[in-house]
Amino acid sequence: MMFLENYISRSAQGISISAKQGSRFAKQIAYDFNPIHDEDSKRFCVPGDLLFALCLQRYGISESMHFQFAELLKADRFLHFPDDQEGKLIELVNDRQKVVLRLDITGETHKTDQAIEQLARIYVRFSGQNFPHILVPLMREQQVMFNPNRPLVIYEQMSLKFDRLEFTDLSIELAETQLEVQGKRGNAWLNFHLLDGQTQIGSGRKKLVLSGLRDYDEAAIQALCDEQTARQRALSKETAS
Secondary structure (H helix, E strand, O other), rough: OOOHHHHHHEEOEEEEEOOOHHHHHHHHHOOOOOHHHHOOOOOOOOHHHHHHHHHHHHHOOOEEEEEOOOOOOOOOEEEEEEOOOOOOOEEEEEOOOOEEEEEEEEEEEOOHHHHHHHHHHHHHHHHOOHHHHHHHHHHHOOOOEEEOOOEEEEEEEEEEEOOOOOOEEEEEEEEEEEEEEEEEEEEEEEEEEEEEOEEEEEEEEEEEEEOEEEEEHHHHHHHHHHHHHHHHHHHHHHHOO
């Protein structure tokens, strides 16, 4: 997938991702405006969706894929992608030998570039819409919210299951969602369908962790939504110019 080359750097030491590259991917490809992906953020980490896309590029699309994010990846760390071993757990490690992501692959694998890029682009755009479209209704329902001054939403895991690997018109449709509140921590579960045209060909499930929960404040949430809308408009103008 040649489009990923704009967001990574390759060397003999492995693949690295700068804060600028990671931030551009989040905003331009995933349309994800989580502050933790801002280039100048002190808490910057590489978007999990970029790591997902890189795994697809390296290992292809399998009938069953489970991604477990074990460690936040900071900017400019080198990543090592081991050889794929069918039926075995694949671990991506950084240059400090810390596991960043665990990938469990089973079943047949499809490695057509066109299909891989289609899934990567469609999934990360869907994934980037967590806030406000998905999380705000969940938080409102449970009457909790994250700290508006330090919003922290961590992408913890995701699974994909395909009934068939051939598709030409892939799309993703949100299904059931749930927010489990445990004190100041919340686990958001997002279920979705994988469609080829009008036919369901698979399903997925994603888990997000929300930290620092407090009582819900509609005005504070609206202010965050307005800020994100302004950031999106600014990016659109910048891209168009």
